[in-house]
Amino acid sequence: MTRTYFQSIILNLQNYWAQQGAVILQPYDMEVGAGTFHPATTLRALGPDAVWRAAYVQPSRRPADGRYGDNPNRLQHYYQFQVIFKPSPADSQALYLGSLKAIGLDPDAHDIRFVEDDWESPTLGAWGLGWEVWCDGMEVSQFTYFQQVGGIECQPVPLELTYGLERLAMFIQGVDNVYDLDWDGVPASEGGKVYGDIFKRAEVEFSGWNFEHADTDMLLQHFRDAEAECGRLLNLDKPLALPAYDQCMKASHYFNVLDARGVISVTERAAYIGRVRALARGCCEAWIGADEAVSHG
């Protein structure tokens, strides 16, 4: 019997995708809004690697989604499991369905659908076509064939899979409240933990910071600093694509917190997104250039 504890789901996904030839990476050590931001996806979707297969967990932060730990379905910090396969395999859908089976969700015992959902990340200048995958009416994954990243055509085309782990685990465990998820399968009497034991306090405190206490002047300055540093690194004679991209991710995260704090108006919003997109594009261009330089010599 497949174990369905939160951590077992992660371990099983890692094992499954390792068996399919993926490099198992660890989360990127910065705040990001989604697993796509990890350079293993954003940058590796481009560049001359004929083959790039990776899978990793990525903690994702969406400051505006915080609910002080009150909402059973919404978190400002949650986990995505991310898979990137370049080029997209011919049996992409079968591979994906295999992964559901590996975590105890037998597709044949349910109603699985692939429902049109085109993916776009305005901040990354990226888009792709694909679906959200429904299991008995519940969205359990995003399934995307990347077409562009940083405004640059992906050639070959990578397949990106994103599993929202909390939602998936709630479905598999049959739990209605995220904080009730069994994390480790150890009884509480023996010190076992549920999701709330580990994250509830963080949700309450970070919601307070995101919505009320974050120093917006400081964050605006951080945004400007990260933007300037990113630009500076990209303008070096030999641009430093990876450190520049770190700054781009920082800028994106500061923007998200500022947005949650409600200090960015609707019109300004588009301008900020445009500024982050310009950074991402510059990083992607530098990455391709640097990559070529390395491979040539």
Next chain:
Amino acid sequence: MADLLIELVGEEIPARMQTMAAQHFASAVQTALNDLGVWTNEASIDGLCGPRHLAVYARGISVSQPDRVIEKRGPRVDAPEAAIAGFVASAGMPREALSEEDTPKGRFFFARNHVTGADTKSLLGDVVTSILTEFPWPKSQRWGRSSFRWVRPLHRINILFDGNPLAGSFDLGGGDVLTFGATSCGHYFESPGDIPLKAIASVDEFKQRLALAHVIIDQSDRRAAIIDGAKSLAKSVDCSVNEAQLGSYIQDIAGLVESPTALLGQIEDRFMKLPPELLQATIATHQKYITLQDQSGNFSPYFIVVSNRQSDPKRDQVIMAGNQRVLRARLADAEFFWQQDQKQRLESYVAELQAVTFYEGLGDLHAKALRLEKLATVLAPYIAGCDAQHAGRAGLLAKADLVTGMVGEFPELQGIIGGYYAGHDGEADSVASAIATHYRPQGPTDDVPETPTAKAVALADKIDTLVGFFGIGAKPTGSKDPFALRRAALGVIRIILDAELSLPLATLLQKAAENYQFDAVDEDILPFIRDRLRVYLRDQNMRHDVVAAALADSSGDDLCRMADEARSLAGFLADGDGAGLMAGWRRVSSMLSAEEKKAKKAFSATTDPSLFNDIEQRLHKALVAVPDSNVDFASQLTALGQLRLPIDAFFDGIVVNDDDAAIRLNRLGLLAVIREKMLMVADFSKIEG
């Protein structure tokens, strides 16, 4: 004669594109076969599309092209030798093979090539290649290493002609090739194996073979199966399917299943106190379930999920439980906002609108709310039965729900939610319903708001938006209309015409501009609204030239009057006097313009009555009898109608170009009077003969 089956198998095609795909595929294949000369009189074709299969089945296709003669005419037989040699070279046949023939233009060389018709079979690969390459998907993608774009990855191309698989392949680019086959596949889980297509002899047989593998490929069959299943389940709980409402999203449901099974679910009691619009949005729009109504037409707690699996009691329970849980989470979210939002009065959200920008340069939504309060109050006296205080109150509260949690989550319910919250707060019914419906009409087919208060607020909102955006120069250009100003103007027009409101629009625009503290109303707004009125009237099947003639005057601001005038003019022209008058008008204006061109000057509309003969005298009298513009438009038209006979008599009995220059000039002057009188009523020069 032979049958042709082309089937494409790939990953899930978006539901909204399937109808177009089936139609386009069929018409593209028909066109291509017709161009090749193999589409016979008996030929017909069906297009079929499901999530993973897209196919055409054609019959009555000729197995080979007819033999043809390709004829090329060369130079004249007496042309220079070089020209003849050139023709021989280009015709690709020896000079002796050319024939000489007489034509009306002389004797020419002809080259005739007899081309034996090719086997249809040998042409089909190219047909499929070009159709696939040019398929007009709204969005398409690449995958793997290929450079070919399709809606989603394409895995099989099956072609069967005359019962036999077609050999060949399709190049995906990047080194990948799809070899043509004759093996389809069944439902991913219900029938995972291959399905041989060989020897299929009819479209019904094709559909049956797929159906045995649990794939209903015909969209209309899937719809019928879904509706049948839903109806019988609805009946089991004494409810009915709201088919009119289902019509708008059945294609989304039918496009997501190959093997539909209807399952009955129930909304928990605690959620049934949420407004039906919210339940509908959550259950139908977001979850794509089928909602039901009870025998009195009320929103039923039962709903129907259409699964993509064969019925199996145990699995159906699992599927239903999963769907119920998703719905519960969504409704719990909605319920949370519903309760949370109503902890404070709707009025208290008005202040929070300060945090939301209306548009850069146009202030925030709080300022907009204050403007709507003022403008709706000003509008009230022009609308029968509209209480100014209620209108102002509704104007102030109209946008407040935009900062509530519920509208943040369900933007499509803006207004409707505000209406409920206002009712909950004990606001007057007319205030609540005005808030709920003031966004109407949202499109050409949407209803206009019903109550007088709602009309006032809806007009105020749209006029405020028009004046604001025009005021900062953000006007629609060409096909670009990012702020939906055309829709706003059309809304103003429809509300005014529908309620036959006689409004001083220019004054109201002025008030709206004052609310913004603009110095003046942008001069383009009224012409813009008039222009939209022209478009609207034409959309109502009114002749475009009649609309142009009636609305030529560029100073009016009374839309009802303009529309009435256009209708009167249309009636007048359809009637005997009007139609006859137009014949006279054309003679008058063409004669004047010809003479004025010669004279290089316009003739003034002055006459010397002492020079008139009887006929002219009668015409002159009739012209004097035409009233000036102080009477209503219909009377003016009636008066113009009286000119018909005198004008006809004038042209029948009189030669304008008299030898006596004074008489000639006087007659042209009389014609100029006719022109002047008629143009004062409407621009008849716009009417097409």
